[in-house]
Amino acid sequence: MNVSAHLDSDTGEEAATVSDPGLVVAVDGPSGAGKSSASRGAATELGLRYLDTGSMYRALTWWLLDRGVDPGDTGTVGALAAEPRIEVGTDPQVPWVRVDGTDITSVIRTREVTDAVSAVAAVPRVRAHLIAQQRDIIAMAGGIVAEGRDIGTVVAPDAPVKVYLTAAGAERASRRAAETSGSPAATRIDQDRRDRLDSAQSGKADDAVEIDSTSLSLDQVIAVIVRLAREYSGVPHPRHQSR
16 A cells, blocks of 8 residues: 655644654544644644544445445455555654545545445554555654544554553543534444454553543643653653643
């Protein structure tokens, strides 16, 4: 698969210099735990790049669906995994996703893609391609917060800072429903289904710090991640003291 990351800032702001140029902050956890918002916020505060690994699986899923490929046909999905050129922007303030030059940042969040992405992400050839590319992106980023389901266990097991972000099932469903304007009950059913499908690709690293965000605000979660990063790796003070 052709995947590239754009490291330039789309906002025109220059990221703060990181004292440890190899700093990787791995953020894992189930859907609805707040990984994306917390990871983007922490990356901004720390002056690091940001990688949403889930968006890469969604991008491939969108491309397959757009061509009428059955996401359950593992043979075809695996055979086509290397076809599209997937690009991701790593500016935490304006991350974007493109496939073959087309911006698909919004469309990869549709219900159709959400319903199919777990099946695509479980295909071994897909995972092999994307994990290799994710590692390349992390290696050339010069410091990054990467979020997903297996960053600390598979993609970047040597990351000096690992976080496992979770929350009570009902709270996760409520948050997701608010984002999608859906029913909390229906969202909980879909969430449980995705958790089951994604269980093989999900895991908490033994040395990860678990953060239960059930009763925490977004700012509080970001503050914990920033504190851990500064304690473990000596990163500079955040560029913004408040959000």
